[in-house]
Amino acid sequence: MFGLETLDVLIGLMTLYFVFAMTCTAIVEAISAWTxxxxxxxxxxxxxxxxxxxxxxxxxxxxxxxxxxxxxxxxxxxxxxxxxxxxxxx
Structure with a gap:
């Protein structure tokens, strides 16, 4: 109804992408600090x-x-x- 499902999917994908990016950044920084x-x-x-x-x-x-x-x-x-x-x- 009025495209709210699309907005929900978009917010979910953006949240998932943000969490994945922060996890990858934390892993790279940990490896850089360790080595x-x-x-x-x-x-x-x-x-x-x-x-x-x-x-x-x-x-x-x-x-x-x-x-x-x-x-x-x-x-x-x-x-x-x-x-x-x-x-x-x-």
Missing amino acids: NLRSKNLVAALDELFSGELAPDKQFINQFFEHPLVQSLSKGKHGRPSYIPSEIVA
Whole structure:
């Protein structure tokens, strides 16, 4: 009657799609956190961006990650941060 069944089906499909999308996102985020995927991708991207040497036999990327501001974002002495704000990189 007046298309209300169609509206019910549409709301049900949208709800189902939303729940499925949130479940998939949670699974991907859990796997990324468990494998440290974000920090590995960040290191690879910064290594590509900052390739070169400042001092003999010392890579710039290693000096960048040894900086105290970047170390404060890490999860340990030898850990790498998964996110670095643009103000710190600049």
